[in-house]
């Protein structure tokens with residue numbers, strides 16, 4: 060049915076054997092590149108009948124082993140389904156195929172003065188972002204995939220094609236299947252088309268940077284800014300280690316202190332007054348060297364350390380892999396949560412740095428591991444599990460945006476409880492009774 064679009068070529072299998080996590084790779088048996096929803100439906104109907112696992116593959120940028128084909132089978136690479144089907148500037152919506160990447164979408168939207176706001180750092184596919192419930196630096200103002208996906212076309216395990224949601228701002232029609240599929244990590248269906256909310260490009264963007272004596276002061280300042288309802292489009296935190304890494308990686312000379320970065324979107328007057336409000340609040344928390352700019356290239360330069368935060372670790376520790384956590388807590392617990400994780404990590408030998416989307420109560424601990432020493436990964440998994448337990452006890456979540464994958468299955472039970480997980484399993488069994496869709500992810504599911 061697929062000709063050369065079905066392949067068992069060794070190097071293609073290797074490309075589909077891993078994501079950006081530190082988990083050791085697992086090869087699929089074959090890779091298929093579908094071109095439309097009907098082809099996805101045919102693949103799934105065939106695989107379901109023949110009990111062949113299918114793992115949807117987007118850009119492979121996920122961080123919890125999501126795309127590893129643990130039971131072999133087909134890696135269904137969605138990247139040749141990348142059409143922009145419809146742009147509706149009046150409705151501020153777009154409909155796209157699932158394999159389109161967010162940067163390709165934004166390049167096209169820029170022509171009509173629009174942008175798609177969810178920015179997870181990597182150039183992920185829209186289908187992958189919907190499937191992981193992705194969020195990013197702009198979530199504090201524009202929301203995550205959960206708020207920005209309006210409707211989907213998806214294919215169930217047996218090949219049935221379903222459409223969920225409508226391109227409307229409001230919808231109260233029946234069970235919310237769109238939000239069931241958003242964040243389902245390819246375990247309930249394969250998404251083939253996505254209708255998204257988009258926004259007008261702001262008239263003006265400005266940026267600011269400020270440093271603190273302690274981690275706790277910086278985090279507490281970010282929480283206060285959100286609690287006061289200040290209009291910020293991005294608010295990111297970097298610890299000393301993240302700044303040091305960025306300095307080495309990009310030849311910067313930033314003071315190696317806990318740092319907050321801001322971005323403001325609006326009219327020229329608004330971005331200036333929002334920055335002024337932030338300057339006043341951070342001063343109360345001991346923030347120093349507050350710098351603000353509305354110049355475009357200076358703004359990009361200020362943000363460089365944040366954009367480098369992940370990749371500087373990759374380059375500074377050549378040959379090593381990164382384990383990235385993404386826990387989130389209610390804002391009132393944020394300072395304590397970051398300190399608790401810093402304390403736990405400081406008692407171990409692994410290099411680490413902490414940064415993240417603090418205005419959402421969401422932060423990343425980056426822990427460096429040597430893939431040639433697999434025992435390290437086991438030790439680090441114990442540490443991340445201990446941190447997740449601490450965060451869950453603070454009413455937080457083990458994952459604000461990356462998802463469960465194969466790395467946080469136990470934490471999900473700890474967080475939501477046996478009854479909620481049993482309900483998830485009932486849903487999974489109803490939608491995928493043969494367990495062919497991404498087996499071994501989210502739930503400790505047994506493949507027949």
Ligand SMILES: Cc1cc2nc3c(=O)[nH]c(=O)nc-3n(C[C@H](O)[C@H](O)[C@H](O)COP(=O)(O)OP(=O)(O)OC[C@H]3O[C@@H](n4cnc5c(N)ncnc54)[C@H](O)[C@@H]3O)c2cc1C
Pocket residue numbers: 078079114115116117118119120121122125126137157158178179180181182183184185186187188189190191192193194195196244245246248249250251369370460461497500
């Ligand atoms: C440097 C870096 C920074 C990152 N920062 C963030 C961040 O700030 N916020 C954040 O949320 N994430 C972040 N991530 C993680 C990652 O980019 C997101 O999880 C992203 O949403 C994954 O998209 P993808 O296209 O790469 O999906 P993949 O990795 O290919 O797949 C992810 C999951 O979705 C499933 N899937 C993929 N396509 C489909 C489909 N069409 N239908 C059904 N299931 C599908 C896969 O089976 C898998 O379970 C970061 C990653 C990197 C490398």
